[in-house]
Amino acid sequence: MQKILRYYGHNRYDALSLKGVEKMFDYIRKDPEQFITIFTVLSALLLNLLGFSDEDVRKKKLRIILLSYTIIFMLVLSAGENVTFFMFLLNVSLFLFGGLIYSANMDQDLEKELNLLQFFIYNSSAWFLLVQNYVILIETIVLFILIPIVRAFNFNSFMTKVILSVFSLIACFIQYFSVIKDYFDLKSFSVVLKELNKNREVTLNMEHPKPDNSNLNILKNNQKKLLSFVLYCEDKNFFESKSNTISFVDLKMKWEKPSIFKDKITLDIESKKRKYFRGYSTIEQQLIRQFSMAPYSYRYTIRRKLFNDWVYTPLFCKAICNRKSRVYGKKKKRIARKELMWNLKYIFLIQYFTIILKTPSNLKELIEEMSKQSRVSVEVYEKMYTIFKDSDEVNYYIEQIEENASRKFNFY
Known part of the structure; x- marks a missing residue:
């Protein structure tokens, strides 16, 4: 020795x-x-x-x-x-x-x-x-x-x-x-885009923009309120930056932004353990992994987190914006490439609401689906919504949803 x-x-x-x-x-x-x-x-x-x-x-x-x-x-x-x-x-x-x-x-x-x-x-x-x-x-x-x-x-x-x-x-x-014996495999960007566009609620139009903006007013008022609750619980900073992954800035904002649930709701030990051990994923990451991975690939947690969440998802989003920006002509191409990300986030939010959460028609259905996804109990989500519905956060997130739905550079 x-x-x-x-x-x-x-x-x-x-x-x-x-x-x-x-x-x-x-x-x-x-x-x-x-x-x-x-x-x-x-x-x-x-x-x-x-x-x-x-x-x-x-x-x-x-x-x-x-x-x-x-x-x-x-x-x-x-x-x-x-x-x-x-x-x-x-x-x-x-x-x-x-x-x-x-x-x-x-x-x-x-x-x-x-x-x-x-x-x-x-x-x-x-x-x-x-x-x-x-x-x-x-x-x-x-x-x-x-x-x-x-x-x-x-x-x-x-x-x-x-x-x-x-x-x-x-x-x-x-x-x-x-x-x-490995099952881990990936699907091409085009396959994922095709799967996303099977959703009849909202599609990604990669051709010239439609003048009528037919996808603009697809949400009902009660759905906007439900979506605002989803944003607050799943990804508070979703519309704060163009990033498609969690960053140190996001963690800092999440830490500094006061929670309306502080000192009002205490998670039971099992809910807290499951919530934090499952790891944090953005709305885009949760949505895209549904289609980008081959069957049985989800079990490979480390590779899924490292590649699918941190490499595949952001580059997939960039590729979509880059292609769509071409329809706006050479003069507007550069700015379109940057600004399209905001509307893409809005469309992904609707896709998440309809695909992952299965288009809940009321609060009860929404909370049941969110509980399945996050493993936080239904009772806890019900308490959270009771506090959330009367807060200023509701209008704040509804304004964000409407603003990004009506962007000049869009996928309609």
């Missing part, structure tokens, strides 16, 4: 500073032929990645996993203790060029409305999670920690490579069989 601590004590700065980088380049200078071999193998991997575009997706994933670990075994056998540097390059390569594979999907159409950086982030992140390449990333980190430990026990070069190879083999089995 003292040897391990001594190793980390002398070398922790080398690994995390310019000296660590210099050490890697010294290795390259001492054995350039080996580096050229490794570089050639990595290049072959990238060429193979680009050649898999017409193959069945699941077979493509499995072949790339096997190819990736073949590279890792070659790196372990050739580079030995210096393998982590080349595995880092492998991780970067898989992330960058994995996006090229996913972007070659013929179903992509609306995604092309994103700018280059957004398009790259979307495709690379999607492929990274679908193939579960985070297993290789975790393996790289573990090897970075494991190698000094192995070295501290004075194993010879052969035994070191055997240990690293065995560990890599275990990681290979984990990733390969995880992908085989």
